[in-house]
Amino acid sequence: MADIVRQGRLQHPPFRLRSGQQLLAALAAVSALMFAAPGAALASNAAGKTAKTSGSVHKEKTRAKGPAANARSTARAGAAGRPSSAKEAKEARSAKSRKAGTAVVAAAATSATAARTTRKPAPAGAIQEASNAEARLIAVYEMFGRGQTRPALAKARDLVRDYPNFQLAQLVYGDLLAAQLPPSNSLPDTASIAKMRGNPAMAELHEESKRRLQALRDRPPANTVPSQFLALSTRSRYAIAVDASRSRLYLFENSDKGLKLTADYYISVGKAGTDKVTEGDARTPLGVYYITSSLDPKSLKDFYGAGALPINYPNPYDVRRGKTGGGIWLHGTPPQQFARAPLASDGCVVMANPDLRQLLRKVQIGATPVVTARSLQWISQPQAEKESQSITSAINGWKDARASGNEAQLKKFYLPDFQRSSKKSNEGISVVDDEVKYAQGKRVQLKDMSYLHWKDGDDTMVVTFGEVFEGEKSGRSRRQYWLRQGTDWKLFHEEILG
Known part of the structure; x- marks a missing residue:
């Protein structure tokens, strides 16, 4: 998360404070929860900035009750999905005395707002960002970043209602609910912070949030394609490129005018990363492949979700180099899980089921290429023709x-x-x-x-x-x-x- 803070930290507080209110130091909360010393340093620097109030200047604190509130709210949101209206009304009333943001929402809102304002605009219609659920999550981040806390909470509530298995959305919703609670008299101690740092599930959700926002911030340059696609026949109507470093799958539509990026999705790769060499090494292969079949979800275990698209790993180049293994698929997630952590599979590329369903409608068996790269390099059409x-x-x-x-x-x-x-x-x-x-x-x-x-x-x-x-x-x-x-x-x- 330190990277998110560096690239897009707030220059002004996300909302103004009324007299007597306190703003949780969002970047200070990042220092407690983002699991990296550089983040703490940045948070401390940010906390030195001042927030204007009605008739006074209020200095942000460098410590917050974020970890405790986050743990409580996450458990509540994860268990219930949506609180009762009476309970939510009570929490809304408490917001009159205090507005705050816990770590995930504050840091993500910072990055999302900065990404929207600093990146170069792409040509109209050139990019369809993310899937519906992810686009809605990013909208929550942006609303919070603009100080629209109540609309952000409402949008987050609707998101977890529609996608109750979206764990990151549940965490964000829990953070927004925690932002409405009255302040605690106690601050987190060192042991509490250490416990949060050591929580693998929390660390994975923060990393997922970071990867999703990185993809929003670092968009492919306009009128470029991955360097692997030097030329593609129009018989291949679509092409797929996976960037493991960004946990992103890019979908291109192909026509006589060339490749056009039409959508991109968050994905997970192997637990041990990339560059598969042997059977069972839990790595995702790197190379140029083709979709070889589409497996009916009725014939699969629930673990694979909406379906599976096997690729031809090992391809002849892999075989030439002595690489072994097989059964590498693009597949979905179990019904109870919307998305997996960035490094979570046994070597497959894993997508959320709604995203995979979109892909299933477009791929062609034997004709849709799939590039899996550690990090994609983007080139212009004239450069592709030259190469x-x-x-x-x-x-x-x-x-x-x-x-x-x-x-x-x-x-x-x-x-x-x-x-x-x-x-x-x-x-x-x-x-x-x-x-x-x-x-x-x-x-x-x-x-x-x-x-x-x-x-x-x-x-x-x-x-x-x-x-x-x-x-x-x-x-x-x-x-x-x-x-x-x-x-x-x-x-x-x-x-x-x-």
Whole structure:
């Protein structure tokens, strides 16, 4: 949470205080609950600022009763979801004597407000931020940041009513209820603060809040795409990119005008992080993959929620490097859980069920690419076209050598351990012989080209295309895996798709 405070701390109090009232030092509460010394230092600095009152100046305190109130309110909200109207009315009356914000709401409101005011606006319609539930949660943060505490409480109440299993929303609602309570005569002691710091569930919720707000604040630059998407055929109507460092899945719509970011969602990845190597290491794989099927939720345990989308891990590049394991899915959450902590799966990418349902309506089996990256790098369309020139040249050279029947030249494009998988067996026939006989010197048109670039020490390219020979109406569809060696691209694997 220290990062949230650094990037977007309040320059003015979120609301004015009446005479005799106290403002909980929101940033000081962050120092008690955000589990990091840098946050405490920032909170102390912020507490030195003054808040104007009617006829007087009130200095913020550097200690607050936030931890105790937060623990009580979280338990109450989590158990009941929505309090009785009489009880809430009583709490509302107590707000006349005191307005305050506990740690999660105050810090998040600070960051959300700053993000909205400091980030460069994206072109109209270019970005659909988050899902409905997340957008509503962010609206709660923003209302609180503007001092609209009662509307924020009402919106939070409606949110937990509609999504009673949304644990972070329950915590925020509990914090807002605590903000209405009369002040306690006692302040948290060191033991209480230490206990809150050591609560894994609380730490995970704070980290979830941080990741959601980071994604709001650090938006992809306008008119850019992830660096892996150099070119994508319009046969792939959608594309998916996962940024593990931001706990975010980005969904792109593809057309003849190129890729357009249409939505993004909070996600969870492996307990041990990313870069899967072996079976059972609880890591999410990094690389370029494709959706291979869509599993009916009726055939799955409740644990997987609204459904599951397996990807082709390990792909040929993973196999080449000796990586093992399998069963990597994009899937939902159990009915009682809206979202999981940022690092919580056994290697899968986990989404809230409402978000996954949106994805299920859009993906195409075998045609929707899924990039999973530790941190996405974004490039412009002209840069993507420039970076695709070398592989385009290699593909054309391969095509020309095959058409000319020049086996010696064609052989230069293959690594010695090249492998092919297809529906038809070609055992006993060398790939060069097979290609020359297949082409028979005919001119061929390559169409629906897709270039997906992956670089993590080695430089690889996943190329998908269809080919039609002169005088024919249809032909093969291929997916090729290329590896750069020096300045040359070499084929190490090919799949005949149909």
